[in-house]
Amino acid sequence: MAANNINQFTSAIVLLGLSIMATLDFTVAQFETGVCYGMLGNNLPPPSEVVALYKQNNIQSMRLFEPDPPTLEALQGSGIIVVLGVPNSDLQNLAASQANADTWVENNIKKYHDVLVRYIAVGNEVSPSNPDTARFAQYVLPAMNNLHNTIAKGELGIFVSTAIDTGVLGISYPPENGTFRSEVTSYLKPIVEFLVDLQTPLLVNIYPYFAYVNNKAQIDLNYALFTSDGVVVPGGVKYQNLFYAILDAMYAALEKSGGSSVRIVVSETGWPSAGGDSTSVDNAKTYYTNLLKRVKDGTPKRPRRIIETYIFAMFDENQKSPEYEKHFGIFTPDKQSKYGLNFG
Ligand SMILES: *[C@@H]1O[C@H](CO)[C@@H](O)[C@H](O)[C@H]1NC(C)=O
Numbered sequence: 020m021a022a023n024n025i026n027q028f029t030s031a032i033v034l035l036g037l038s039i040m041a042t043l044d045f046t047v048a049q050f051e052t053g054v055c056y057g058m059l060g061n062n063l064p065p066p067s068e069v070v071a072l073y074k075q076n077n078i079q080s081m082r083l084f085e086p087d088p089p090t091l092e093a094l095q096g097s098g099i100i101v102v103l104g105v106p107n108s109d110l111q112n113l114a115a116s117q118a119n120a121d122t123w124v125e126n127n128i129k130k131y132h133d134v135l136v137r138y139i140a141v142g143n144e145v146s147p148s149n150p151d152t153a154r155f156a157q158y159v160l161p162a163m164n165n166l167h168n169t170i171a172k173g174e175l176g177i178f179v180s181t182a183i184d185t186g187v188l189g190i191s192y193p194p195e196n197g198t199f200r201s202e203v204t205s206y207l208k209p210i211v212e213f214l215v216d217l218q219t220p221l222l223v224n225i226y227p228y229f230a231y232v233n234n235k236a237q238i239d240l241n242y243a244l245f246t247s248d249g250v251v252v253p254g255g256v257k258y259q260n261l262f263y264a265i266l267d268a269m270y271a272a273l274e275k276s277g278g279s280s281v282r283i284v285v286s287e288t289g290w291p292s293a294g295g296d297s298t299s300v301d302n303a304k305t306y307y308t309n310l311l312k313r314v315k316d317g318t319p320k321r322p323r324r325i326i327e328t329y330i331f332a333m334f335d336e337n338q339k340s341p342e343y344e345k346h347f348g349i350f351t352p353d354k355q356s357k358y359g360l361n362f363g
Contacts, residue, residue, distance in 0.1 A: 053328070057084060060335065063334050064353075082287070102136075107145060113162035124166065128175065145183070146184070147202055179219065187199050194252065223266075227243045227290075231297065238261065269283055287330075333349065335350075
């Protein structure tokens, strides 16, 4: 136990030094909004064209859900900052041994030394309270620890984190009352400790769209689309939009779990243009256009801090289901911009 703590402490110092260097490297692009590159379509352009499309549109960061070799090859020397996902199906293997983590980093990061990986997202939306992902929960922190050890040894200056969703919140309103569900606290608390020790952000997928369609009686569409005058919540704080309110509920829950110092990176957010309740090109365009402006301001709980955010997703993906899941793209598969978004 003690030896392990000292180890962690040493790694924290090493990582701290590296993260200062990384901050310098990433100064320009740090606060740009990125886009998730999902690949579940049979009509999508090849990775080299996708990377070119990111560059043409000044999209400076990309979230990848798995280390896809052709994409990593295409990203070499591109200057694009990458959030690299460890698929849930790989977690058990990475949790099993340090050697497995070393091999993963060798094959997916070191091999592509001109790719700027900034975060490793160890698992996506894993939660003991989610029947689809609960079986992976036991592997997340051990996999994070093993990957962190590899990263620290290699002085690679990459943050090891995990991407969670807002289903872990038991209470989310008013935002200040945000609290994790009791059945996830024993899962999340040690992860939060890891993030605090290593000064690493938590990745959170935030979808005002789903919050809105599941609570239409209570929530105004304009509030979800950033076009409301705002809502004064119990306690007296005024919220301009639902995105900020959800983000602050997550900050409040983190604070109650010892994570006051942890920054949140929004690792997914989006609004479908078709296929479901309140989906339309107009609504999606309004959502994305205003999102790009509003992430430049902070939330009531974290004022004047740019919110690092990854839009979901780059393309409409025709192999997803249900229907609305096929329409989250900001580009069509033939590379046309659906909303003319400006990442300037
Ligand atoms: C929020 O928390 C406060 C303090 O614990 C409590 O008094 C209040 O009733 C809560 N608000 C709601 C709407 O649950």
